Amino acid sequence: MIKGYASLKDTKSYFENRNINTEKIRKTPWFYTLPMAIGTYLGNTSKEHSNLYIDSIIYGLINGVNYIDTACIYREMESERNIGNALNFVINEKKILKRNEIVISSKAGIIDNDFKLNIAPKEYINSILLKKEKIKREKQIIEDEEVIYSIDVKLHEFSIKNSRKNLGLNTIDVMYIHNPERVKMEIGEKNFFDALKNLIKFYEGEVKKGHIRFYGMATWYAFRVSEDNPMYISLEKVIKLAEEIGGKDHHFRFVQMPYNMKDNTAKTKKTQKVKNEYLSAIDAANKLELKVTISAPLNQCNDFKTGEFNSKELIKYVVETKGVYAAMIGSKKRENLIKNLGTILD
Template sequence: MLYREGIEYGLLNGLNFIDTAINYRGMRSERDVGYVLKSLIKRGSIKRDEVIVSTKGGIIPGDIEASLVPSDFLQKVLLEGEIIQETDVNSVDTHRHVLAPDYYQFAIDTSKKHLHLETIDIYYIHNPEISMMVLGPTLFYTQLEKLFSFFENQVQLGNIKYYGFATWFGFLKDPTEKGYLSIEEVINIAKKVAGEEHHFKFIQFPLNKHMNEGILKQNQQVNGKWVSVLEAAHELGIYSTTNAPFHLGKGFDGASDSRCMLTEVTSTKGVFSTMVGMKKVEHIKENIHILQGV
């Protein structure tokens, strides 16, 4: 209930960008977002085109309503339902990730139902660095080409508008480290699939005072020059959204408050939008005031 109250308050008081994922809270997050969107749009309180909605797939989800944890969901729904095969699953520790287009067809259809939307504005491949760690660059980028072809078709069908990568450490690592992702290589594949009119237009990565590699570390190569993640995205014509501005709550160390941390990130040149995890109305009010400069 807190999430629904918070989403409704935010949408009615100036927030216009919602970011979620099929695996958040055992699918409950998408369902809560969809419940509020459907209600507000039906009442005429907001219009669909006034809100950007992004969601993600790739990490094996659970389903809290069906009492399925991710391992059970993988077995009973995805494997026994013949949506994917065991060889499609790339595992690192407890993390399970897939790049198989059939999975994303299932995930997009499921997310659309949860969100009560005909079209998802931005669809992210969630933490693709997991699959990169297992597959290595050659096989990863080969599979990515097939997946991008699928996404471009999803755009043509009207199921999504744009697609991209939502990462944790993939774009921030050194190029020699396992799991490193090259923005230029990803865009080259998108161009190979769909030319200059491709729809890979968004990336997401953490940015806060503890994880500032995205603006300080020159680990991305574009046209032979080493630049930061933000600079690379700009050079390649894609938008940078960031997450974890409070470092998953660990940023509150007494040296900085929420106003300073959020303002620092949102005022960073090149940041299109910042994702803040919120459920209590009091926190949403506070963060809206910060963004409004109140």
């Protein structure tokens, strides 16, 4: 397991060593990155796609992209393993980078399978999660018997343990609670926040153990839908809970949500109430001192098929939006990463 985590000093040096214009760099109180991360959602579990990801990640890490985003569910854990292979290559084998120069974020709470086991998702859920790990079915949501969603502490503990192993990291910089709105929709407001309280206690404990450094929520609908929607989650209420458990120095510091030229509701629709004022999800997060990262900035490439937009237009629109810290841009192929990086540094 590779020890350490991203530091302010070493991430700053990372960009200085590459003569990257400081105006292009974003800063948190804990590290520096570009306003983009290498996203690892798209693709299948084939060896071909894994090799493409490993090549792209290594190239990116060497050439200025020190931020990588993933999730346990992405490509049945293969994306995390590909990142782990790339990190081992640049840190341990070639010794051209240090762990403290790199920011890694992942997500826990949705699991479908482990590709290495060569079993069906339904068998993985029943044999591994429910039987071997003794995660109780009544606390979960099963969709089509192939995906499990949860805010149960035991599943998140299992997921983080797997992610650390897959990535080969002692400490993950940011761990997101993945799409918790799917659980809230099923169990209701009170039951959801009762369960979330236990989960936040667990995440603060994971920080103390050194397993993660920060945590947050990666959502699809939760912060952007109206209050009467069963998937709505109040950011202010979540932060009050984090402060109740972890004090003002709590470690819930990041949120992730979709935002792009075709779906800009995260910035334009005032859905979140903070101190009796309705704000957009992005503006509310900023007011609550959270860093906002963006999923689907390229609308998962759907607009390329019609020729409606090009990647440069889409990327610029997202990263130049006030309140956005960084976009998670899928970069399975090196040539796409080079093009995306060029847009950021332009």
